[in-house]
Amino acid sequence: MEYRGKYSIFNINKVKTYPISSRPNKVKIDSFVRCEEVLRSRYEIPPQVRDKLRELALHMVEARRKKKPVIFFTGAHLIKNGLSPILIDLIKRGMVTLIASQGAGAIHDFELSLIGQTSEDVPNALPEGKFGLAYELSYINETLRLANAMRLGYGEALGKVMCDESFRKMVLKSVLKEGSPENFKYPDKSVLAVAYRHNIPVTIHASIGTDVMDEHPSFDGEAKGGTSGRDFLIFVNEVTKFNKGGVALNVGSAVTGPEVLLKAVSMAANVGHPPRGIITADFDIRPFGPENMSNEESYHYYFRDQKSVVTRIPNSFGGKGLYIQGNQKLTIPVLYQYIIKYLEA
Secondary structure, X not given: OOOOOOOOOOOHHHOOOEOHHHOOEEEEXXXXXXXXXXXHXXXXXXXXXXXXXXXXXXXXXXXXXXXXXXXEEEXXXXXXXXXHHHHHHHHHOOOOOEEEEOHHHHHHHHHHHHHOEEEEOHHXXXXXXXXXXXXHHHHHHHHHHHHHHOOOOHHHHHHHHHXXXXXXXXXXXXXXXXXXXXXXXXXXXXXXXXXXXXXXXXXXXXXXXXXXXXHOOOOOHHHHHHHHHHHHXXXXXXXXXXXXXXXXXXXXXXXXXXXXXXXXXXXXXXXXXXXXXXXXXXXXXXXXXXXXXXXXXXXXXXXXXXXXHHHHHHHHOOOEXXXXXXXXXXXXXXXXXXXXXXXXX
């Protein structure tokens, strides 16, 4: 990127990359859950958590039967934990109307689609100056550069590069190296690709300097900001449809998901579409402190997911907030079991 200010900047063109095929990864697609096995399994969770999941599943199914929105905001760990097949099945069943994540969620999904593996070993890569510097991450930067020129969104662009051969050729024209993959091996395992095919928006709410492809010489901050900015407006537009109910889930996002939802709700209310009767659900492993949501002396006050998603938003608009405490490797499969049960009832 060009800079003409008065300060010294780092010369990003000096950064060296290496082939992604040589990178050890901790997560492989073969280890992902299989939906049919999830439905047959028994998960041990506390009864009060199970009751909340049963209630949430019923709210979600009723919302979709009434053609109300169901937004699913997820952090990156849902992908890394091998749970994306559940989200993909919910897309195919029409159970979600928008999926949102931050940059890391998109990166893990992208890598899994490209090579069937993700999640490098950071402690081993960092001392060698290799963390985040697999060359093929430049595919994302080039995708966003072209998408920004076309005025597309971030999530849509990544889905498009996986599913649209002509667009993929445009991307690879300037970044493909000998030995690098020319096609995505597992697009059917990608949330981004499956959602793109089913016309379900995936919005990526990115920051600058937080994602590994920001380390690359191909990084274009204007493209990243422009495409993610459009995604935010797609997200807000979906929130305006909550004026007569709907469900918003926040799964494992401690800051980005709650803050994006909070701003979107305020914007929707500002233009005459307050989310009346909204049902919100927050999934996290930390204890919940509802009595401290107004106490700035308590650490619970500073948990944005508990304060905004579970408390402030539903309380402001006559809705209900659910806090689902537990390991998402257990809670998300149980939620899925109840959703399927109610869909088939």
